[in-house]
């Protein structure tokens with residue numbers, strides 16, 4: 001009997017968890033009995049990394065830039081007129097704004113009700129921080145001089161980054177994502193909101209398109225803006241621009257074909273990605289952060305119910321039909337932790353299975369993958385309030401949860417989610433925007449690094465779900481002009 005493709009992905013995931021747990025267990029027991037782990041273990045980990053993150057996610061990322069360019073030009077030029085683009089555009093943006101706002105509110109209510117930062121395990125973390133506080137300050141001043149701390153006695157970000165890196169090097173850990181995340185966080189902390197607007201929004205929009213396409217990760221905002229302009233210009237120019245239009249329509253078809261090939265091999269690749277993640281993380285990390293993870297995942301669960309209600313009542317597609325339509329994209333988002341890498345599959349699922357018109361999907365899905373991140377927005381608020389619950393009131397964290405603090409967190413969480421790149425861990429980096437808005441020192445953020453990969457799986461799959469439902473809703477609202485019906489029972 002041949003398993004259906006989505007079941008193959010599911011089996012791949014389950015096998016990935018089992019193999020990952022076995023590897024984690026092996027590494028744990030080998031670490032205590034025999035510090036030299038066997039060569040076979042390293043070979044298996046290397047192979048998992050090669051087949052999953054390196055080859056599969058790499059191949060998906062390879063096609064994102066040309067896909068966004070081609071799909072938007074093809075989408076815009078297939079619209080009958082500019083009024084249609086305007087109408088699809090504002091409805092899409094309104095949907096993004098409303099759903100992101102709902103997500104943050106759900107996150108805030110969840111974290112303020114469950115209070116993960118006031119649970120026993122968190123009280124222990126706080127007590128440790130309290131006892132280390134004086135010693136830490138003295139260490140910074142001893143190591144780097146008086147100026148290593150500011151007037152309030154708070155160590156300055158660059159020294160924090162340096163010291164964290166140093167500690168990890170001493171412990172024999174390879175330099176890598178940990179340092180680069182902390183560095184990105186400290187860079188972001190020193191900037192004013194005006195600088196963030198100019199550097200993160202205006203400049204990328206106007207970047208040379210060839211640079212946008214070649215950047216790693218691609219500059220999605222810049223590609224979207226340039227392809228929108230190009231599509232509109234092609235429509236204005238009319239028949240002399242037809243060869244350009246046909247080229248991009250052809251390119252779009254070619255990218256979708258490559259996507260289908262990648263989807264075929266996805267069960268094996270997803271199994272490898274999940275196995276590697278579980279082997280690296282293990283269940284232990286949840287011991288002290290279980291309530292925090294529960295608050296993020298619980299909030300996401302409630303938000304999914306809201307999204308499904310919107311999909312049913314506004315989009316006219318019931319949850320079962322939706323699940324059947326986009327399950328591949330959802331599972332790929334869950335394992336790759338990147339909305340951008342999932343984008344080709346999201347477009348294929350939404351247009352082919354749910355019959356959303358490419359005129360809507362080709363425009364709204366690339367935009368949504370870049371800007372509309374419900375899961376990330378929800379997470380940003382929960383994470384910062386969790387840290388305030390734990391550390392609030394320490395000498396260097398003079399924050400109390402007032403209505404003003406909550407409002408600041410609300411606004412900045414929405415902005416931070418729009419600014420987050422659609423790649424793994426991006427939400428963790430933009431969280432600094434929220435943290436610095438309420439003066440939470442960045443050296444408290446690493447506490448939540450350990451569980452972030454798992455939470456990223458949930459927020460990325462929710463981001464993709466939100467984008468897909470957005471395309472469905474906008475299609476439904478525009479159906480009188482588009483003329484095509486959605487597949488509510490595929």
Ligand code: ASP
Nearest residue numbers: 338339376422423426427
């Ligand atoms: N990984 C997420 C995404 O690609 C962004 C995040 O880190 O929250 O949608």
